[in-house]
Amino acid sequence: MRFLNNIFWPSCCTLCHRGCRGSFCDACDAALPRLPSSCCPRCTLPTLDGGLCGGCLADPPHFDASYAALRYAGDAAHLIVAAKYAGRWPLWRAFAGLLASRLPETPDIDVIIPMPLHPRRLRERGFNQSAELAAMLARRRGLPLRYDLATRIRDTGQQSRLSLSERRHNLRGAFAANAAVRDLRIAVVDDVMTSGLTLDTLAITLKRAGAARIEAWVLARTL
Numbered sequence: 001m002r003f004l005n006n007i008f009w010p011s012c013c014t015l016c017h018r019g020c021r022g023s024f025c026d027a028c029d030a031a032l033p034r035l036p037s038s039c040c041p042r043c044t045l046p047t048l049d050g051g052l053c054g055g056c057l058a059d060p061p062h063f064d065a066s067y068a069a070l071r072y073a074g075d076a077a078h079l080i081v082a083a084k085y086a087g088r089w090p091l092w093r094a095f096a097g098l099l100a101s102r103l104p105e106t107p108d109i110d111v112i113i114p115m116p117l118h119p120r121r122l123r124e125r126g127f128n129q130s131a132e133l134a135a136m137l138a139r140r141r142g143l144p145l146r147y148d149l150a151t152r153i154r155d156t157g158q159q160s161r162l163s164l165s166e167r168r169h170n171l172r173g174a175f176a177a178n179a180a181v182r183d184l185r186i187a188v189v190d191d192v193m194t195s196g197l198t199l200d201t202l203a204i205t206l207k208r209a210g211a212a213r214i215e216a217w218v219l220a221r222t223l
């Protein structure tokens with residue numbers, strides 16, 4: 001069936017393999033959990049009028065803007081976990097397309113960097129999913145991609161079981177920035193944003209090193 005689909009249709013759905021014109025068929029596309037259309041421009045949490053959320057008004061993160069393609073829930077969460085551990089390339093390409101469609105036409109950005117992974121984690125997993133996503137976005141947008149501007153110098157382990165204050169403590173000193181970030185407008189690409197604390201910690205490190213602007217480009221966001 002898949003063979004026949006490929007003859008009659010230029011591509012097939014990344015999820016159900018039915019013939020379609022994009023990466024996902026209409027049914028699968030409609031089933032992906034999305035974010036509401038009006039979100040805080042800084043942290044992507046839903047707001048009534050698309051203005052800044054209460055959290056960002058009171059205590060803004062150190063990144064200046066964020067964009068997310070999906071809500072991290074249901075099918076999207078299963079897919080991202082599967083794609084992370086099985087390295088499903090067509091799915092990552094489809095994800096990159098979803099995220100690219102949420103970004104402004106001409107982003108206020110000089111360079112794209114992936115959320116750095118500690119070398120030990122990279123050896124365990126074999127690839128950095130954020131780096132794959134960043135490379136695909138850089139190609140789509142014709143923007144330079146750098147892997148050397150930020151590094152993870154401390155292995156922070158699994159953060160998901162820690163409380164927010166434990167996470168904050170655990171992330172201290174996790175990143176180092178290259179002096180070449182001075183005056184650059186940088187988009188940091190990550191797969192999932194939960195509390196935003198990891199992205200915030202990296203943004204602090206990059207801004208201390210002189211970066212002019214930091215945006216978080218994430219595939220999915222928990223609400």
Ligand SMILES: [Zn+2]
Pocket residue numbers: 013014015016017018024025026027028029
């Ligand atoms: Zn489908």
Ligand SMILES: [Zn+2]
Pocket residue numbers: 040041042043044045052053054055056057
């Ligand atoms: Zn906000």
